[in-house]
Amino acid sequence: MKLLGAEIKLGESKIIELELAKLHTRNNLYVPIIVERAKAKGPVLLLIGGIHGDEVNGVAIIRKMIKYGINKPTSGTVICIPVFNIFGYLNQTRQFPDGRDLNRVFPGSPNGSLASQFANQFVKEIGPVVDYVIDFHTGSADRDNVPQVRCVLSEEKSFELAQVFGAPMIVHSNYINKSIREALFKLGKTTLLFEGGKSKNIDPKVVESGVNGVRNVMSFLKMSPDIKPLQKSKVIIKKSHWIRAKHSGMLHLKATNGGFVKKNEVLANITDPFGEFEKRVTATNDGYVICVNTSPIVNRGDALFHLSIEHSIIT
Template sequence: MSKKEVLHILGEKVGLGESAKVSFNVAKLHTQNTIDVPVIIERSKKPGPTVLITAGIHGDEVNGVEIVRQIIAKGINKPKKGTIICIPVINVFGFIHMDREFPDGRDLNRVFPGIKGGSLASRVAFKLVTEILPHADLVLDFHTGGAGRFNSAQIRVIKEEKSLNELAQIFGAPFVLYTKNIKKSFRSTCHKLGIPILLYEGGKSFHIDHHITNTGVNGAKRVLHHLGMLGSKFKVSEPKKSCVNILQSKWIRASYSGMFKSSVSINSEVKKGDVLGHITDPYGSFNHFVKAPNNGYIFNVNESPIIYQGDAIFHITTKTES
């Protein structure tokens, strides 16, 4: 086989038409037990693009992990052409301990591209960027809302990237949120390396939602179908609703501390002045109505029953296009 026909990754060689599970050796625990993150590789006999599918950059974002798990379990990751590399749990330390960060207290998604001799999180970022990412022609990265805030299913891209905009529409999530890349994030690093990435957000931490999972799996299938990589046994469905592109948005924050209950569901289209929820006290003497400051869509809802003054409780669009 020529060099193009053999994938050299993490010290292993994987030829066309071959499957492999290789170890992304992260580090050892303080007990000297090794921690290996499985990297699942499926290659078609027919050459084509390489798609990297990742989740679990934050250890508490289990819904993203579930999406990648289903992609593997259903065989969606077995391409008709090209190569699909799946890493369901990157931050296995956080996943084990049910924690967002690494044991060193660092957010993995704020230390990219990493340093070879840096902190634990930085070393993992460096290894991912140097040994796995260079093989990718496209990245699908699955995330989940944090801190009890439930995110609508959404794709996040930079508006100026036309090719990614096209893929975002093909993915078919209810919303596309145009946001700038965050410094030292995985998405920012991919952008600097010229590797297109679709970042999917949906649901909330430590929670698996059936609708969010289905939207993520179906979106991945649509993108793979568009690339000519999806197996012929899989059907591709049209999105139930047309995508709303969010140009501008803002957080509605709590004016008071207290017990909180939302009265609108995620994805709701609301009018200015509509009641979105209530903030009360435990004694039945206080009831504050949270109202919409403008017309828009609610694409994030805080599901925590107890909130403090200043907490973000709703994310509402202020400017959209269809």
């Protein structure tokens, strides 16, 4: 196979560099791409971390896979891009230097912004080579996501792969306009989006869930020896919504992230710093808590709890 002009033969390992930018300081900036190709032919699996530079759990997941050789298949090819957005990773921000969200500019343009040009290069040079993609993300800011995989539930191949992955929850998610997931879907690729934890934070349980999920997928695709699933998805979220703060103040969480709550159950209290009021935040319906805002101070209108509206249980 050929990738970015480099030939990778059967049984070969190679690190390829994707040029991100030519800096005015006469330095070139590259994104390292780690390719492991087995001696036997098979599917091509792409693992992407850090498309938002401050979402480091995905970087940690791919790093652990490389350290322990999990990314070395017995058949097929595994391509790892641990840090997709090098600029954002170094500065611990979501955006590119041009202020754009890299995950909202695909498929990009060769004559567009810096982010758009990079996205276009990926779509033309790497996208067509792969068969399956797992894109790792976390909650933004102080939002802490339960480990979950997102896909369109009506798409048979994506849903099957989501079940195989084995995260605690599978969440229905339509394609977002100009996201990398949408761009890969238009190329005919099967893509999963993994969400777990929050930005600027490494959560060992989230990392473990991500690594185990990739191992399950590789086993299912016959890219590694058959293994008994390390965990099984039990909850499928078909529809969900956000519960928002009706008051500003200090947030005191009571609900457990990932737990099931009943309608009118107290999820949190919001208080002022002077001891004059204490307001309850209650569940609007029975459902599973998918994500929790962990900020100690919130403003009226802030999203506090991502709660399922329609769900089912796999037994």
